[in-house]
Amino acid sequence: MTALDFVTPPPGLEPLREFELAAVDGATGLYTLQSLERPEIRIFAIDVAQHLPGYSPEVPDDRAAEIGVATADDVLALVVVSPSREGSTVNLLAPVLINRHTGASLQLVLDDDFPVRAELAALAGV
Numbered sequence: 219m220t221a222l223d224f225v226t227p228p229p230g231l232e233p234l235r236e237f238e239l240a241a242v243d244g245a246t247g248l249y250t251l252q253s254l255e256r257p258e259i260r261i262f263a264i265d266v267a268q269h270l271p272g273y274s275p276e277v278p279d280d281r282a283a284e285i286g287v288a289t290a291d292d293v294l295a296l297v298v299v300s301p302s303r304e305g306s307t308v309n310l311l312a313p314v315l316i317n318r319h320t321g322a323s324l325q326l327v328l329d330d331d332f333p334v335r336a337e338l339a340a341l342a343g344v
Contacts, residue, residue, distance in 0.1 A: 286322055307337055310333055
């Protein structure tokens, strides 16, 4: 598990800033982000590099600087997953960016035209 400290609370989860990142056993590239302030809040997310290699939104330099990263290798990029019986969706509009070395994090709301609920199964070849 890794402690995460969001530089600003994730949208919709204000005022929460401290989370624990944990890999889900038996599911490569699947994580949970659990609030340390409100443990009943747990979010599922997937590793973009492992599951969505064609998804590479531009991260403004000033936003990367907020979490202290200089290169893409320093960043773990995740997208939030919303599981359902009809099929899981992912939020491509607001990736979670994590400094691999310090745990400094932010959820970046992009200016691009990415969907908030993209069907994960349809993105397998992205």
